Amino acid sequence: MQIENLSDSTLPPYLACLEEWSDDIREAGGRKAAWLEKMKNRGLKVKVAVEDGETVGMIQAVPIEQSQAEGKNLYFIHCIWVHGHKGKGVGDRRGRGIGKAMLSALEEDVRTIGAKGMAAWGLALPFWMRASWFRKQGYRKADRDGMAVLVWKPFAEDAEAPRWIRRKKTPGRIDGKVAVDAFVNGWCNVQNTAIERARRAAATFGDRAEFRLVDTSERPAFLEWGLSDALFIDGKPVRIGPPPSYEKIRRAMEKRINKLPRH
Ligand SMILES: CC(C)(COP(=O)(O)OP(=O)(O)OC[C@H]1O[C@@H](n2cnc3c(N)ncnc32)[C@H](O)[C@@H]1OP(=O)(O)O)[C@@H](O)C(=O)NCCC(=O)NCCS
Structure with missing residues (x-):
């Protein structure tokens, strides 16, 4: 070896x-x-x-x-x-x-x-x-x-x-939509997979969900949030190591979408 x-x-x-x-x-x-x-x-x-x-x-x-x-x-x-x-x-x-x-x-x-x-x-x-x-x-x-x-x-x-360095902020909600906030550094494929699943799932809801991505390999972004790899749906953390399945992530978003006021 x-x-x-x-x-x-x-x-x-x-x-x-x-x-x-x-x-x-x-x-x-x-x-x-x-x-x-x-x-x-x-x-x-x-x-x-x-x-x-x-x-x-x-x-x-x-x-x-x-x-x-x-x-x-x-x-x-x-x-x-x-x-x-x-x-x-x-x-x-x-x-x-x-x-x-x-x-x-x-x-x-x-x-x-x-x-x-x-x-x-x-x-x-x-x-x-x-x-x-x-x-x-x-x-x-x-x-x-x-x-x-x-x-x-x-x-x-x-x-x-x-x-x-500890978490400094939690992402907020967005009026009339579900906020999907992803923080990703890139070093870990397990976390990259979870974030990619969240991105794909959010896209299926059109303008009912907004996917916001923060690239935490950029130091100022990481220091602003104190978050390296994390996922939030409407400000609520979702555990991503091990990565939840695509279906599980999508269901968590759907639940929140069903609670939005209809327009
Ligand atoms: C931790 C890890 C890197 C160790 O590598 P390894 O080749 O299995 O370990 P080694 O054979 O070199 O072990 C070295 C020593 O650690 C000990 N050891 C092995 N596993 C251990 C454990 N879980 N806890 C404590 N000691 C452990 C061995 O008994 C050995 O002791 P010695 O120094 O007295 O001889 C490996 O087991 C691993 O990859 N585990 C999973 C880690 C993981 O999930 N990484 C993230 C992936 S995304």
């Missing part, structure tokens, strides 16, 4: 989050590719794990100034993923040291460019990206917002702990 930087051959599996077999990921569209183009010039680091020519793991991090947290001279891991779906794609490759190898290669890389530490996030729950995994790798808790735990590992004595 080798840990590599992104190349022409590993780009397609990376853009599909190693799930080129997945219809859900196809639905995410080209948002991650557009995000990658932008972030390449903003310090993005990607490592992939390759075994016998197959891409089996990925990790991506950005300077913390480009992330959902605030801090100084740190990098922030958005996502680490070792393919774990049995019987699909490259199968289950977890628990064999791949995650650990990708993390240390990334740490080494950002140390050499002068970062004072690494931050990451995980859930305080036993699924998806678990905070407990990073703890086992020597990370400690810096902050917590709901179930999202911000962890970090300083490389220098004078490194300062990061903090989450």
Whole structure:
């Protein structure tokens, strides 16, 4: 197994989050590719794990100034993923040291460019990206917002702990219509899929629904709202990780539309 930087051959599996077999990921569209183009010039680091020519793991991090947290001279891991779906794609490759190898290669890389530490996030729950995994790798808790735990590992004595940037505003309603507000950064295909489903569903209601999209990969937009990836229907948050089905999202909109005064 080798840990590599992104190349022409590993780009397609990376853009599909190693799930080129997945219809859900196809639905995410080209948002991650557009995000990658932008972030390449903003310090993005990607490592992939390759075994016998197959891409089996990925990790991506950005300077913390480009992330959902605030801090100084740190990098922030958005996502680490070792393919774990049995019987699909490259199968289950977890628990064999791949995650650990990708993390240390990334740490080494950002140390050499002068970062004072690494931050990451995980859930305080036993699924998806678990905070407990990073703890086992020597990370400690810096902050917590709901179930999202911000962890970090300083490389220098004078490194300062990061903090989450919290939600600052909630989108408002619109007279005579259902407001569908989507916030999307682009780094995560799961969230890109949910937002794409919401966009398609809102379009089926014509002028009864208004879809408003905020591209939170632009820092001022993110800082204005304190929201990175989120969906609201008439100001009410809809959970998007894992992404709800298209039908579920459309039904939530329809319910609100049925409550609008008829014209
Ligand atoms: C977390 C993850 C990256 C770890 O990669 P991995 O290759 O399976 O892990 P490794 O084999 O390198 O494990 C390293 C260590 O972590 C431990 N470990 C594995 N899973 C763990 C868990 N869930 N909690 C705590 N420790 C765990 C291993 O026992 C091992 O311990 P050691 O250091 O004492 O040897 C991988 O399991 C994964 O991708 N999980 C899903 C994450 C996810 O949902 N990402 C978002 C995708 S959108």
